[in-house]
Amino acid sequence: MTKRMDGGHYLTAVLQVIKNLRDKNSHQLVADHCESLGHALPSNCMVRNNTPLTLDKTGGFRSKGRETVAAVARGNEDEMSTIIRAWDGMYRKRIIVTPNVALTKPHYVELRTPSFLTDQHLVDAFGKVPYTLNPPKTTLERLNILLSSVGIQPVE
Incomplete structure (x- = not known):
């Protein structure tokens, strides 16, 4: 996610870390x-x-x-x-x-017209508004709650 702007956040990418190189x-x-x-x-x-x-x-x-x-x-x-x-x-x-370098697999990337997330979207999915510049690890279930709330295909 990007940083807070316009009273909410923009979801620009969902990446799965495949491997951390250190x-x-x-x-x-x-x-x-x-x-x-x-x-x-x-x-x-x-x-x-x-x-x-x-x-x-x-x-x-x-x-x-x-x-x-x-x-x-x-x-x-x-x-x-x-x-x-x-x-x-x-x-x-x-x-x-x-x-460190994280090798990632993209599940969703939208840089031109990213989905707008309100604080309520985040609270509904995570129970709070998490730090979003480098989001903490989460469960697939919570991620899919967030994605479905803005019409994005869930991650399997």
Whole structure:
């Protein structure tokens, strides 16, 4: 789910974690696997030659402070590139300490017109409004209550 906006949340994806990789080479293993299948690398796969997205294609510019929003509003490419290089450097340092990568299976992905969830949808499914940026593990039953409440096919 995305963060809270417009008095509710938007359900953008339901992903099942298939495997957690926690090795220092996790990102390279994922890159090799994606390349062997002919898939594009995820933008958060931190390997050489996998360049970051431009600032306007990230959600970060909405939440990273006034300077970032101002740079985007001005269309200042140098400022935006500096911000992206700083973020990319921060993530590359982070994977040295925490190289974890979750391999996932998508059950639902809708980035253009995601389903809107009210707090009541969440309470009905989970008994409370859970932290949604990185949601906690849940049961299939609770997930399907949530999905059916907004007309999405249940996960089997």
